[in-house]
Amino acid sequence: MKEKVLEVQNLSTSFHTERGLLKAIDGVSFDVYKGEILGVVGESGCGKSVTSQSIMRLYDEKYAVKYSGRVLLNGRNLFDIPYKRMQDVRGAEISMIFQDALSSLNPVLQVGDQIMEPLRIHQKLSKGDAREKAVEMLRLVGIPAPEKRITQYPHELSGGMRQRVMIAIALACRPRLLIADEPTTALDVTIQAQIMELIASLNRQLDMGVMLITHDLAVVAQMCSRVVVMYLGQIVEEADVLSLFDRPMHPYTRGLMASIPQLDGDRTKRLYMISGTVPLLSQIPTGCRFAPRCPYATERCRQEMPPLQEAEAGHSVRCWQPVRGGAQGKEAQ
């Protein structure tokens, strides 16, 4: 088995609100291996982004947030090191790219400066060396004429270019883990494919672990080796990608898959939708969190929270009555 880059163990993140602590994610555990792409899937509001920002410890720990559990990066627990020292880890060992590159790049700094910044901080490079490296990074992410681009400002670049710049910033110090939080949502479809292809090729080239957060199952099917499905701050299913798409076991996962339009499907049929919406965090149901929206929910589901347990080798599910050997979730339609 390959080396683990990241081990998240029983991670919970709570926010201080006017009504007391609000648990946004609750006991999440998963691993990311070297050189693999792990997909994290779920509807918006299910805690995907909170998970990734908790791993980076990006929240204001003095006033806003409380973490528990362990986040091991190459065996070292990130929650054990002082907050101040996290800045040596971010950008050097873990990096992150965000959804909207335009708002994530500083509008008043040149692109080159923004790529050079992590190099100057973490690798203590001189200005000239950092500049050279920045040009090299821009070339690596496939930006033509990088010498010219480094003196430009973010708003002078196209959306796809900006996303490439953000990837260049994130990868400048060759981190062992890249967290990509919906990296293509804001882009055109054709550009989306290009960026995804870039991430995949860099993942192979640099042999780093990638945690790809998305709500797009098609992307997951194409890019990832393993998948974690999240619902309301918990993991509801975890499996390798083939097994998940072949035999989705959790009704929520099946619902997500059934709501993808299929070209070979019957076009007269209406697209499946999971009924209801994700409840607010302050109104988490007792028992299984998905029970209120689940077509198969029983009394037990509404009373008792099911544990996440291995249903077959390498495939875990949080459900009292997981569907086994299912017919690719078709009957859910």
Added chain:
Amino acid sequence: MKKYVGKRLLSLIPTILIVSVVIFLLVHLTPGDPAAMMLGDDATLEDIAALHTKLGLDDPIVVQYVRWVGRCLRGDFGISTAVVGQPVADLIASHFQPTICLAIYSQLITILIAIPAGMYAAKKRGTAGDYTVSVFSIMGISLPSFLLGLGLIMLLAVKLRWLPAAGYKSLTADGFVPFIRYMTLPALSLGFIHAAYMMRMTKTAMLEVLGSDYIRMARSKGVREGSILFKHGFRNALLTVITVVGQGFISALAGAAVVERLFNIPGMGSLMVDSIEKRDYQVIQAITLLVAMLNVVINLIIDLIYGLADPRIRLAD
């Protein structure tokens, strides 16, 4: 950038025109005959009529306006009716320095207090320090400058005897230390309201910037907190703060009337107040016009700095 500057310059023209018309009409429509006033009580009707013709007061109003603008452009603001024979331009020139020095000094104090305080409040949001800054800023906004000035005089001059209660020492003639001794209280009273406002604006701008995606991005690449606050944060907030600094300078010039009177400073503000008592409309007109024009110029300068500071504006068209 050239196009941007050109556009800004062009947009000034209507404002300048309207300001000058408003100020011209304000004084032109004043009841009372300036010719009669200049000649005093024992002037004959013929004398007054002759002066009327000489001053062009019988011409159509548009002609008078154009002539007035022409004179103003040459730096001729007319003759004072109170200090007979004295050109208004000379009067203003001899009162100009105290007002400008005071305005600049008060703005320096304001900037030095308000920007760090606002940044501190934004960084330490929700703490006692932040709360103190907020309370100070709302108190400051509610405190007219002459009240603060009176309070400062009573405390620091009358009670503690640290600083003189009133008077003026010139920076050029009397030196730096006397200037600071005499001008600190007036500068504080003049700047405080604006400091409160600037504090608020700095805090708001910093909060907005610190909550933005690019700050999160900066943090995620390991940028140090100090650098996040200044290089990434303040540089973006600066765009708002520059505007406030410009407004502050103008409000310091405008507020000079009250503060100079309180502290007996022989600046343009005192000249203006004296002129009200003496009904010397030419002087009032000239000072108002001057400050309004300074305002327009300062706004232009701010726009240009803005263009330099923000690449999105600089490089647009």
Added chain:
Amino acid sequence: MQKDTARTPEERAALEAARRQLVREQRAVNLRRFLSNRLSVVGLCIVTLMLLTALLAPVVTGAMGLDPYSAVVRDRLKPPSAAHPFGTDNLGRDIFARVLYGARISMTIGLVVGLLSAIIGTTLGLYASTNKVLDNVLMRLCDGLKAIPNILLAITLMAVLGANMHNVIISLTVVSIPGVARIARSQALLVREQTYVEAMRAAGAGKNRILWRHVLPNILSPVIVQMTFNFASAIISEASLSFLGAGIPIPAPSWGGMLNEARAYIYTGWWMIAFPAVFTMLSVLGFNLFGDGLRDLLDPLSGR
């Protein structure tokens, strides 16, 4: 409108009742929110107190046998005592009575200027939103007036008009109008773009009817907030003008005028300064705090 006629009277009555209930509930929620903000409540209390002071000044001082104008030379510059709670001034007039009567002047000016400038400014802003030419003329004029700092414009106007109470009100109203007009215009433009106004127009409602019945209620919140701040700034401006001798002429007991007279006694009669100063500051603070609370309540999106 047309839908309404299609309904039976009972249905309409039920709908109307439901709507009223909703409005009432929303009001209750708003009121609770306002009251939970401690500073706005402090502001409201100060404002109420000041208005009461202004209203009751003759009653209170009459009951105490004090008069704001009668000068008793023998009692010159007396510090606060039982007979004169705030002391007496350089002419032997009772400062307590003068400060209370001063509240009448300040409150009158604040209220009249606030209301007048709100009414005129809103009307101008509303009509500017309907007519391109008028809009251009008006907004350029506002730009021009804005280039002259408020206090300077007020001083110039007072110099031209002459110092008395009416002219103070006129000057300060002129100074306050552009701010209101600007807000009213931009809000009205936003409202007019919304579909229901289009629908009204399509249904043939007249221009004036649309403006006053449908646009006006939707732009009132920011206008009212601005009006509260105009109260505060009118009080400051009046005090500043009177302090310069360009406002309310002596011997009327305006706070600014009293402070002007008190300047000469800064070493010998602190009470001559302290009491009018505290009252001025408190009333401005009160209106500002109240306005802040009101803004958070009525116009939460405007930010600060």
